[in-house]
Amino acid sequence: MTADVITLTAPNGATAQIAPQRGFNLYRLALPAQGQDEPVEALAAEADFPAGGKPSHSGIPLLFPFPNRIKAGEFTTDQQSEHLLPLGDGPGEAKSDGAGNAIHGFAFDRAWTVTAQDERSATATFTLSENDPERASLWPGDGRLTVAYELTGDGLRCDLTVENLGDEPLPFGLGTHPYFKLPVGPSSGENSGTAADCTVTVPAAARYELIGGVPTGEVVALDEGYDLQHGPAFGGLKLDDVYTQVSAKADEPGVIESVIENPANGLRIVQRCDAAFREQVVFTPPWFREGDAGSICIEPYTCATDAVNLAGRGVDAGWRTLAPGDRFETWFEIAVQ
Template identity: 80%
Template sequence: MMTDDVLTLTAPSGATAQIALQRGFNLFRLALPAGNETVEAIAAEPEFPAGGKPSHSGIPLLFPFPNRIRAGEFVTEQQSSHLLPLGDGPGEARDDGAGNAIHGFAFDRPWTLTRQDESSATAEFLMSKDDPDRAALWPGDGRLTARYELTADGLRCDLTVENLGDEPMPFGLGTHPYFALPVGSTSGDGAAADCTVTVPAAARYELIGGIPTGEILPLEDDYDLRDGPRYGSLELDDVYTQVAATPDDPGMIESVIANPANGLRIVQRCDAAFREQVVFTPPWFREGEARSATKGAICIEPYTCATDAVNLEQGGADAGWRTLEPGGRFETWFEIVVTAG
């Protein structure tokens, strides 16, 4: 069902999702049953989607690059130079406030709905059609297609990138989910600060002003998320790498947010093509702030490449930057489920 450009998906399990079609096909509400609970898994600012920033709520989809490109400048493999003008107007990339382009073109633009039924919806963002001013800034003509489906145990998203242009198209792809804390907050059990966060990454990039220097750092205690530290001890906006796949499936990565008070867990699974993970503790969702509709939130963001990967690779690093030839296609996926302990 669609009302005022908001799509509502439902499933026999009782799961519900809502997606803002005109604001980046942003899935901003996800209620999943687990045991006797219905868990609101995704955080959104109270005014979204009617107001607020699309990058501050739900699950923004980041394409043709995730996170930042230093100063909006890059050179392709074909040695063509590109400059993304920064600002809020037509033909300008979003500015992070420090003079860098941020989060690509798709997260804040209307998408085109191509198919919907009771439990699923598919939409596409074609640069030349849905944002022609920005499309002129990028080599190739990219299309990102996203299909959300409520499954028997959670949410599945299948993502496809295609190069519909006549020249090679560089790209990176990321998602930016805001997970609501504490897990199962409607029961009143537990505090956001006591929830644990587990991400199977063994290293992180050194950052200066949010931009990687290219140096990979071992994890100090304040950054190591492999053993599930408390959310209340974290203050992060970091790019993790050397992310391990699950022992029983080399093609899948799994991260977990758990509430020890009630045994409920939000589990994010994704294709191992999402080789980096950005972990961010957004200050606008900190516990105790009246502005927040939840008591806390954490972002665990699967990326196919590092922040500023296009420039890191020009410096000789393996940062995950991809190029699709004309007619080329890339497919990937992620899932979100809630389990009861």
Template identity: 45%
Template sequence: MPAITISDTTSGSQAQVLPELGFNLFQFSVTVQGQTIEVLDADENFAEGNVKPSRCGIPILFPFPNRIDAGKFSWDGKTYQLPTPNPGAHFIHGFCLDRPWRVTEQTESSVTAEFQLSKDAPDRLEFWPADFIIQCTYLLRGNALKSQFTFKNPDSKPLPWGFGTHAYFKIPLSDGSSVEHCLLEAPAHQQWKLENYIPTGERVPVTEANDLTDGAYYSALKLDDVLTDLKPDGKTLKCAVVDEGAGLQTVQECDGRFRELVVFTPPGRNAVCLEPYTCPTDAINLTAKGIECGWETLAPGAEHHTWIDIRVEPIMA
């Protein structure tokens, strides 16, 4: 399965993306203070296409992030049942993370691809209220991976949507450090209360077990939580992996409209997922219950733009 490599020759940064498997950017390396840092965690055989796409690199989650309860929802008077592996199972992570995308533009340092539901996964068109187009551009600039996303509604019907990414960040950031020297930071003050991974609709304060506001050591955390009440730094939202042993940090910065952050520590891996979402898990069903949660609708012919940046930098004293 051919991967596309982009690079910034001035800084030495490099990334690889797999268009045939959800346009997943599964490798990103930067050179900082003479060290080559591998930022993302992915199976060494991921490019062969034999690894679950939601478990490596940066899966792209659209037209909804995370789960829909039992794969069932109603919209505009019609009930939809998404195809789940068994009755009652949740459908997870949207429709485009495991299908081929079409590359539309490429330079030495950037690549753009597009996915349209009716064209690239026509078998799934019946499972969503409207057709959609999602475009993604990845650009390397210095020590940063810059991503830009555009969502379009080519249909004659309104498009309900939510969006997120699911980056797996490596921990620690250098061979000279260890997981015990790494902290996670995120400005989240509340969490959605969950039952079987699905929000009940109640938001409660974060606890000592998942409070990342002042930094928490990774080795003491076991998380799969939907955090909210994010308080952005100015107009953008920042979260970080801070490696005190390496003297470096990985910072993920994004549009301040992202209102949820899923934090997941995958068992058995030295990695963490910091997942910015525009809405929580099961948002389409929460909205139907009258709960305001960031679920959006795109009018026919309309489009929406957003962005997420990832960079590695020295820790500032």
């Protein structure tokens, strides 16, 4: 069951489009909002996506079996086995960040297997041994990521499941990389506002010190220009940072909520996720920053960048290992309010 593009629609006018051949990337999401004549486009995508462009530069790339970077592509598992991910663009190579590090896992740039689909929902799987056999031997263990998208009355719901299909422990980290479109709401008109004036709120109290995009292991305070807890304006942000000590909502202890708001019209993009997404990467991509428009990525991760190597040094960075036959389940939601 495969298509170049899957289109989901809901009775309230919501629409989503997914490219299963390009990482099951949900690259368009239009959600209705009170007072708006047309649904609000919540995500940014390159003009030629999904036919062209980089699958990591649009929509919601799905990052598995590791999010962000592994330093030099080298790591050692709990079983003390050493692994080296060859870097490049070949079928048996991991993607490079251009600085000699492996980046974003194996799932974001491969075709997925669509297993279920109806008008409002679609489910697909990425299995290392089946959907990426050339790179499967690079990773310790065989795993499957199942992603189920559904348009609900409140917005978009995504349920994610990781399963260990092999006979050995499966180490992994999981992340999503949504590109939120700015300004929130119509791009023109009296109350459109600008990307620069939109505010960004992420409930994180600290961040990792980075060298070359890779954490040193030290957690540092939020200096000026990094603190997103009180909704600074997007125009003053230039970020590609790993945030930690992320707080759940006081009235919903298992839920983390981040908000992007346009003060010109009061519209907000709200991303809610399971507290298992204990780190949040915030990135201001330069390729969408033009005139009054822009984009910001608020990326829920189950672990920090390079968590497998941090864990080997005794740092609690969220790296996980599944026993044979075990599974891990989590979720996130996106709404326009």
